[in-house]
Amino acid sequence: MADTRRPKATGKTTKQNSVSADALRGYYTQMVLIREFELRASEMYARAKIGGYCHLNLGEEATVVGLMAALKPTDYVYMTYRDHGYALARGMEPGAVMAELFGKSTGVVGGYGGSMHMFDLERRTMGGYGIVGGQIPLATGAAFAINYRSKAGKNADAVMCLMGDGTTNIGAFHESLNLAGLWKLPIVYVIVNNRLGMGTSVEHASAEPDLYKRGCAYRIPGERVDGDDPVAVRDAALAALEKARVDRQPMILETLSYRLKGHSVVDPARYRSKEDTETAQENDPVPAFRNRLLKSGVLDDKAADAIHEAAEKTVDEAVKFADSSPDPLPAEMFDRVYATAVANAPGAFPGDPVVVAS
Amino acid sequence: MTELTYRQALNDTLRAEMARDENVYLIGEEIGVFEGSYKITAGLLKEFGPRRVVDTPIAEEGFTGVAIGSAMLGLRPVVEIMTINFSLIAIDQIVNHAAKIRSMFGGEVSVPIVIRTPGGGGQQLAATHSQNLEVWYAHIPGLKVVAPSNPADAKALLTAAIRDDDPVLFLENLGLYNLKGEVPDGEQVGEIGTAAIVKDGTDITVVSYSRGVLTALEVANQLAEEGISVEVVDLRSLRPLDRDTVCASVRKTSRAVIFEDDLLTYGIGAEISATIGEGAFDWLDAPVRRVAAAEVPLPYSKPLERAAMPDAASLTKVIRETLAASAFEGGQGV
Numbered sequence: 273m274a275d276t277r278r279p280k281a282t283g284k285t286t287k288q289n290s291v292s293a294d295a296l297r298g299y300y301t302q303m304v305l306i307r308e309f310e311l312r313a314s315e316m317y318a319r320a321k322i323g324g325y326c327h328l329n330l331g332e333e334a335t336v337v338g339l340m341a342a343l344k345p346t347d348y349v350y351m352t353y354r355d356h357g358y359a360l361a362r363g364m365e366p367g368a369v370m371a372e373l374f375g376k377s378t379g380v381v382g383g384y385g386g387s388m389h390m391f392d393l394e395r396r397t398m399g400g401y402g403i404v405g406g407q408i409p410l411a412t413g414a415a416f417a418i419n420y421r422s423k424a425g426k427n428a429d430a431v432m433c434l435m436g437d438g439t440t441n442i443g444a445f446h447e448s449l450n451l452a453g454l455w456k457l458p459i460v461y462v463i464v465n466n467r468l469g470m471g472t473s474v475e476h477a478s479a480e481p482d483l484y485k486r487g488c489a490y491r492i493p494g495e496r497v498d499g500d501d502p503v504a505v506r507d508a509a510l511a512a513l514e515k516a517r518v519d520r521q522p523m524i525l526e527t528l529s530y531r532l533k534g535h536s537v538v539d540p541a542r543y544r545s546k547e548d549t550e551t552a553q554e555n556d557p558v559p560a561f562r563n564r565l566l567k568s569g570v571l572d573d574k575a576a577d578a579i580h581e582a583a584e585k586t587v588d589e590a591v592k593f594a595d596s597s598p599d600p601l602p603a604e605m606f607d608r609v610y611a612t613a614v615a616n617a618p619g620a621f622p623g624d625p626v627v628v629a630s
Numbered sequence: 631m632t633e634l635t636y637r638q639a640l641n642d643t644l645r646a647e648m649a650r651d652e653n654v655y656l657i658g659e660e661i662g663v664f665e666g667s668y669k670i671t672a673g674l675l676k677e678f679g680p681r682r683v684v685d686t687p688i689a690e691e692g693f694t695g696v697a698i699g700s701a702m703l704g705l706r707p708v709v710e711i712m713t714i715n716f717s718l719i720a721i722d723q724i725v726n727h728a729a730k731i732r733s734m735f736g737g738e739v740s741v742p743i744v745i746r747t748p749g750g751g752g753q754q755l756a757a758t759h760s761q762n763l764e765v766w767y768a769h770i771p772g773l774k775v776v777a778p779s780n781p782a783d784a785k786a787l788l789t790a791a792i793r794d795d796d797p798v799l800f801l802e803n804l805g806l807y808n809l810k811g812e813v814p815d816g817e818q819v820g821e822i823g824t825a826a827i828v829k830d831g832t833d834i835t836v837v838s839y840s841r842g843v844l845t846a847l848e849v850a851n852q853l854a855e856e857g858i859s860v861e862v863v864d865l866r867s868l869r870p871l872d873r874d875t876v877c878a879s880v881r882k883t884s885r886a887v888i889f890e891d892d893l894l895t896y897g898i899g900a901e902i903s904a905t906i907g908e909g910a911f912d913w914l915d916a917p918v919r920r921v922a923a924a925e926v927p928l929p930y931s932k933p934l935e936r937a938a939m940p941d942a943a944s945l946t947k948v949i950r951e952t953l954a955a956s957a958f959e960g961g962q963g964v
Contacts, residue, residue: 348703350699379736380736381734381735381736381738382736382737384733384734384735384736384737385734385735385736389734389735391735391736391738391739392738393738393739398702398739399731399734399735401727403722403726403727406695406722406723406726406727408695409691409692409693409694409695409696409698409699409723410695410696410698410699410702410723410727411699412692412695412696412699413695413696413697413698413699413700413701413702413703414699414700414702414703415699416696416699416700416705417699417700417702417703417704417705418703420655420681420700420705443691444691444692444695444722444723447689447691447692447693447695448692448695448696450687450689450692451686451687451689451692451693451696454687607737608732608733608736608737609732609733609771609772610732610772610774610795610796611732611737611740611742611795611796612794612795612796614774614794614796614822614823614870615821615822615823615824615867615870615872616823616824616867616870616871616872616873616874617823617870618771618870625908626873626905626908626909627873627874627877627905627908627909627910628909
């Protein structure tokens with residue numbers, strides 16, 4: 273069995289005391305925005321405004337916010353398909369993220385990617401990836417490029433590569449970690465362990481279920497952190513990123529949290545036990561963090577409620593924006609296929625002739 | 631003009647492009663210390679050092695993905711996959727990632743990567759080491775696939791591929807590396823997406839690519855002695871495909887045979903044949919025929935390997951049958 277007890281606060285997490293009240297309120301504000309956004313996305317999916325797959329960060333808000341808070345704007349992040357929250361925390365406009373879910377031309381990638389493929393080059397947010405593990409070699413390549421171009425140091429760029437617990441079993445994970453360990457690349461592999469890969473538990477999927485240990489064959493140190501605590505997550509991520517930046521030492525960080533709902537919005541998660549579902553709800557990081565901030569006096573009820581109301585309003589506006597945005601145009605569909613124009617590039621729609629007889 | 635082997639043309643081009651652009655680097659198995667399984671990268675580690683010529687462990691998915699990720703940040707990797715057979719281990723990175731990233735991410739980023747890899751059988755390497763899988767990649771929008779048949783095109787198309795901002799699969803062939811040919815001196819940037827008429831003719835068109843073009847030319851020259859005029863189209867680019875050049879040739883000759891190293895069913899020839907059917911139907915005097923590999927995992931034994939692979943004899947036979955089927959009256963009798 274994996275040791276899934278809540279990790280104890282380490283020396284690093286005691287730094288929490290030094291976090292400013294503003295920063296804490298900021299984290300809470302982001303967590304609430306993600307919560308509201310995801311609940312609304314689920315609703316919009318049920319109303320058929322959103323198509324395809326739709327995976328939510330519900331229950332992972334503390335992890336998402338803590339990880340993104342640790343990144344510098346110049347760092348690169350590669351995501352999984354469960355990416356809405358990261359996109360928001362990284363600064364993408366909620367309206368543009370919702371419009372992407374709606375498949376509209378005003379979406380972050382113009383409606384070409386959808387839920388699983390949020391991307392923003394300016395914010396160095398290098399995409400959500402729908403193929404499990406597909407992002408790991410790519411993120412390792414981004415770290416390769418940083419290493420190719422620049423020297424290690426406190427201000428050096430680094431890469432954060434997100435993945436789920438199930439991903440640690442795919443070949444791409446192991447090949448990438450070997451290369452990163454071999455070439456000393458500035459990358460932190462973050463295993464967001466929500467204890468379930470679709471419906472398969474970590475214990476049924478990984479011969480070493482303590483996932484932070486999985487880098488040992490590549491001399492990549494790992495740490496586990498309580499994913500329900502945004503400050504602990506941020507501090508652990510900062511420490512790992514520092515090792516990557518300064519020592520060019522690739523690192524693993526495992527965050528432990530619970531998925532509040534099914535794998536995607538259409539999954540009722542009947543395979544989960546009642547106890548498991550209850551544990552997930554008891555550990556819900558959003559009310560837990562609210563209570564913590566109330567207790568420590570960083571927030572009062574009025575301020576906390578105002579944060580909720582503001583988030584609801586932002587999400588209302590995002591939906592309105594997405595709904596009223598124009599669809600992308602089929603006539604422009606072929607324009608994005610190639611960056612360098614090429615002779616005889618295909619441009620035929622179904623039923624068009626491929627050759628014009630003369 | 632200088633006479634060079636196909637291998638030397640590739641080596642010279644890699645050197646020139648690395649010298650021109652600091653972002654160009656080479657990555658693959660055994661390309662540095664070992665100088666490449668087929669010695670295409672000979673001398674380059676010594677000249678450019680291990681930062682620019684990166685030897686990798688045996689991890690095709692890993693290092694191909696690393697190259698793609700580095701290209702997303704603006705580097706211009708030239709990946710060597712030792713043979714096209716091993717590209718299957720990297721196919722998720724090539725097909726699901728390199729080919730899709732630009733379009734799926736709204737055109738915000740591109741993937742300027744070249745994957746050099748030799749295909750082809752005929753070296754008694756048996757079933758897993760003798761395949762022509764180029765059609766798998768030619769099927770995929772977002773990729774460009776080129777397959778030069780001679781040293782001059784190898785230089786021009788490799789230069790173009792390296793300077794192109796999209797992922798290019800650059801198909802080589804074990805049977806071409808020692809081929810000699812005249813190569814223009816100085817910078818030559820070829821045009822991806824265009825075919826070439828490598829021999830003019832009037833009686834029948836043979837369409838081929840990569841090593842197949844050599845056989846097509848050999849057969850065309852032999853038949854010329856009998857007064858049969860064969861036009862040879864070298865596709866050069868499998869994606870995009872220059873359908874107009876193929877159709878224009880067939881409209882002139884009224885007959886077509888496709889000669890391909892890959893397997894018959896769903897092969898390159900099937901696409902060319904469908905193209906001719908749509909673009910030159912009214913000009914055809916005989917059914918379009920394909921000469922392709924027998925549909926077996928290629929055996930090791932030399933007689934079996936020979937029997938399974940398309941060759942000059944099988945191409946000659948099909949050309950004669952096609953001419954006979956259309957009451958061809960030229961030549962000295964078919």
